[in-house]
Amino acid sequence: MRCVTLLVMLVALLGGMWGASAAEPLPHPQGAVILTITGNITQTNTPGQAQFDKTMLEALGKASYTTSSEVSAAPMTFEGVPLRAVLERVGALGKTIRATALNAYQNSIPMEDLQFEPILAMKVDGKVITARDKGPLWIVYPRDANPVLDDVRYDSRWVWQLSKLHIE
Secondary structure, three states, rough: OHHHHHHHHHHHHHHHHHHHHHHOOOOOOOOEEEEEEEOOOOOEEEEOOEEEHHHHHOOOOOEEEEEOOEEEEEEEEEEEEEEHHHHHHOOOOOOOEEEEEEEOOOOEEEEEHHHHHEEEEEEEEEEOOHHHHHOOOEEEHHHOOOOOOOHHHOOOOOOOOEEEEEEO
């Protein structure tokens, strides 16, 4: 009996280690796709890309902060999902994120920017942001928390109407 108990504990321990290193398969979106990620990623749910609906993104965690922005001197409260969590979920391996908006605007964001904990905002001041209001996703930095972020270099990385990320 003692050997069986030890064997069960060993299998559970090893199974836990294997499970921790192997990501669960990325499910298919059930709702409208609001974000597509391509490039150097290890997790996909359609050939060569990872697609997310709102529910899938919300399942990755929540983050919020109140900060000013280039479009408003008055601080606003942004709520969404940490960009880091999204990139970890798809197994992003690269040095640059090319962010593309619905209107085809693009900007490159170095992976080093993750140190500032940017979010993919889905709400501003408690209201869901629509495509008309810079949504459905808006890359937002905690500008007021770090003086270095109050700079045109970072302002241009606040990609609104975000629809695609490409990992390079």
